Amino acid sequence: MKFLFRLYNYHFSKDKNFAKRLRSILGFTPYNIALFKLAFYHKSASTEKLYAIRSNERLEYLGDAVLGTIVAEYLFKKYPNKNEGFLTKMRSKIVKRQSLNKIADKMGLDVFLNQYNNTKLSRSMLGNALEALVGAVYLECGYYKTKNYVINKILRSYLDIHELETFDDNYKSQLLEHCQKNGQTVTYKMLAKYKFEKRDRFKVAVLIDDKKIATADDFNKKSAEQTASEKAMQTLGILTETDS
Amino acid sequence: MKFLFRLYNYHFSKDKNFAKRLRSILGFTPYNIALFKLAFYHKSASTEKLYAIRSNERLEYLGDAVLGTIVAEYLFKKYPNKNEGFLTKMRSKIVKRQSLNKIADKMGLDVFLNQYNNTKLSRSMLGNALEALVGAVYLECGYYKTKNYVINKILRSYLDIHELETFDDNYKSQLLEHCQKNGQTVTYKMLAKYKFEKRDRFKVAVLIDDKKIATADDFNKKSAEQTASEKAMQTLGILTETDS
Numbered sequence: 001m002k003f004l005f006r007l008y009n010y011h012f013s014k015d016k017n018f019a020k021r022l023r024s025i026l027g028f029t030p031y032n033i034a035l036f037k038l039a040f041y042h043k044s045a046s047t048e049k050l051y052a053i054r055s056n057e058r059l060e061y062l063g064d065a066v067l068g069t070i071v072a073e074y075l076f077k078k079y080p081n082k083n084e085g086f087l088t089k090m091r092s093k094i095v096k097r098q099s100l101n102k103i104a105d106k107m108g109l110d111v112f113l114n115q116y117n118n119t120k121l122s123r124s125m126l127g128n129a130l131e132a133l134v135g136a137v138y139l140e141c142g143y144y145k146t147k148n149y150v151i152n153k154i155l156r157s158y159l160d161i162h163e164l165e166t167f168d169d170n171y172k173s174q175l176l177e178h179c180q181k182n183g184q185t186v187t188y189k190m191l192a193k194y195k196f197e198k199r200d201r202f203k204v205a206v207l208i209d210d211k212k213i214a215t216a217d218d219f220n221k222k223s224a225e226q227t228a229s230e231k232a233m234q235t236l237g238i239l240t241e242t243d244s
Numbered sequence: 245m246k247f248l249f250r251l252y253n254y255h256f257s258k259d260k261n262f263a264k265r266l267r268s269i270l271g272f273t274p275y276n277i278a279l280f281k282l283a284f285y286h287k288s289a290s291t292e293k294l295y296a297i298r299s300n301e302r303l304e305y306l307g308d309a310v311l312g313t314i315v316a317e318y319l320f321k322k323y324p325n326k327n328e329g330f331l332t333k334m335r336s337k338i339v340k341r342q343s344l345n346k347i348a349d350k351m352g353l354d355v356f357l358n359q360y361n362n363t364k365l366s367r368s369m370l371g372n373a374l375e376a377l378v379g380a381v382y383l384e385c386g387y388y389k390t391k392n393y394v395i396n397k398i399l400r401s402y403l404d405i406h407e408l409e410t411f412d413d414n415y416k417s418q419l420l421e422h423c424q425k426n427g428q429t430v431t432y433k434m435l436a437k438y439k440f441e442k443r444d445r446f447k448v449a450v451l452i453d454d455k456k457i458a459t460a461d462d463f464n465k466k467s468a469e470q471t472a473s474e475k476a477m478q479t480l481g482i483l484t485e486t487d488s
Contacts, residue, residue: 057328058320065316072309073382076302084301138317143387196440 002031009033018115025107027153032140035059039132040112044119056132063135064095066143070150071095078161093164094155100127103158109133130154171229175206178238184209188225191215206232246275253277262359269351271397276384279303283376284356288363300376307379308339310387314394315339322405337408338399344371347402353377374398415473419450422482428453432469435459450476 006029009019015033022036023029030036043055071094075087093099104110104126113121113129138146155161179186185208192203196219205215206228214231218224233239250273253263259277266280267273274280287299315338319331337343348354348370357365357373382390399405423430429452436447440463449459450472458475462468477483 053325058331061328061331062316062320065313069309069313072306076306081297084305087302087305 005031018112021111025109025153026137026149030136030140032136035136035139036133037116039136040109040116040129042113042117042119042125042128044117056129059132059135059139060128061135062138063131063133066138066146067131067134067150068095070147071155073147074151074155090164094159097124097127099159100130103127103154104130106158107154171226171233175229175233175238178233178236179208188228190221204228208232249275262356265355269353269397270381271393274380274384276380279380279383280377281360283380284353284360284373286357286361286363286369286372288361300373303376303379303383304372305379306382307375307377310382310390311375311378311394312339314391315399317391318395318399334408338403341368341371343403344374347371347398348374350402351398415470415477419473419477419482422477422480423452432472434465448472452476 009031010016010023010029013019013033015037018037019029019033038054039056039059041055043057068091071091072087075090079087079090101123107130109126109129110121113125117125134146134150137149141149176186187207187210189205189207189212190202191205194201194203199219201217201219202221202224203215203217204221204224205212206225207213213235214228216224216227216231218227230239253275254260254267254273257263257277259281262281263273263277282298283300283303285299287301312335315335316331319334323331323334345367351374353370353373354365357369361369378390378394381393385393420430431451431454433449433451433456434446435449438445438447443463445461445463446465446468447459447461448465448468449456450469451457457479458472460468460471460475462471474483
């Protein structure tokens with residue numbers, strides 16, 4: 001029965017163009033077209049009263065959870081000897097906002113979003129739509145088919161897991177390496193140590209050839225230096241592609 | 245075949261007592277006894293090098309994700325007209341640390357934990373073991389059976405979802421109500437407004453009959469008042485059971 005609906009959706013319905021384009025990113029024609037359309041409605045496209053049910057926010061909430069579990073299990077099985085800290089870090093590299101925005105962009109979800117929204121697209125609308133799409137796939141196909149879809153059509157198609165694994169988010173060492181290549185010196189300077197909610201907090205600056213490039217605050221001096229280094233790399237335009 | 249193993253585990257194995265007690269909380273006898281034992285090993289029970297694979301941390305990581313998705317879907321379907329904000333808030337009320345610790349306590353997981361660990365039990369070890377148990381059930385039974393288990397044996401058995409729904413985490417109004425009953429007056433006083441990382445931040449105090457009971461900082465004055473009220477209620481010992 002569902003098969004007939006899918007056939008109809010693909011060939012005859014008024015949404016056949018949408019269905020065809022969806023098929024190219026899903027690998028199947030959806031049965032419940034309205035559900036998949038909903039995945040691309042940003043809340044600004046609806047009235048305030050109705051946006052709960054006429055925007056992709058609920059689907060995004062569901063898809064976010066489902067995607068998180070699929071990625072968690074994928075990593076759990078891929079790395080049987082790694083500890084929880086490694087797995088959690090890898091997972092957040094994959095499901096973090098920037099990463100999902102980038103995947104959604106590669107998948108071409110902007111085309112769908114442009115069709116259903118009048119507002120200007122923001123980067124985060126891309127990642128949200130990807131989560132909402134996973135939510136829609138889950139409702140239509142259940143957990144295991146969604147898992148196959150996510151692993152084969154998303155993770156394996158758009159992510160280099162080994163690159164992520166070795167991807168260095170130690171910004172301090174990256175900045176150092178970059179500056180050494182250019183014969184520059186990097187130094188860190190503690191600008192202030194103060195009490196915040198009864199805890200010590202540090203403000204540090206990173207200087208390149210004695211010129212202050214960025215500052216950051218943290219409860220931990222080393223973390224403040226990391227954040228300052230990351231900011232400096234953004235300022236200098238040398239953040240690596242994986243994190244952009 | 246699995247059936248025979250289960251029969252053996254329950255009646256003849258050296259772990260038959262463990263299997264019997266597990267059956268009482270799971271509703272089935274596990275096939276992979278070692279996996280379920282692992283769910284109760286705190287990392288302190290292993291050497292540092294091996295704790296990644298000989299403690300419940302990896303299972304907890306997996307179970308946390310699976311539980312989060314099951315609860316997310318349960319709420320998504322239970323409240324078809326509620327917006328994402330409501331669903332997210334309800335979900336966090338259910339899966340937050342304190343809530344899981346309390347459920348695990350009611351389930352009697354402390355007995356299992358005491359058996360496999362030499363350290364003194366902390367409250368958070370209970371919630372962690374519950375997540376690890378869900379992880380083990382998932383690995384043994386797959387998504388749908390785990391979903392049934394979580395909904396029927398955990399959510400419906402140990403949580404009052406309607407109480408959670410109406411549970412008031414507006415500490416300001418709760419504190420006010422409490423004090424009015426006792427003929428006391430509640431006032432809030434802004435102690436400081438200062439810049440923190442370029443944003444305004446507020447320090448407020450809550451006073452009962454002009455006596456300062458608690459203070460809190462936040463970027464938002466109202467949130468600071470909420471937090472101060474919560475702290476005041478803790479100090480006065482009047483926080484409601486659901487949140488303890």
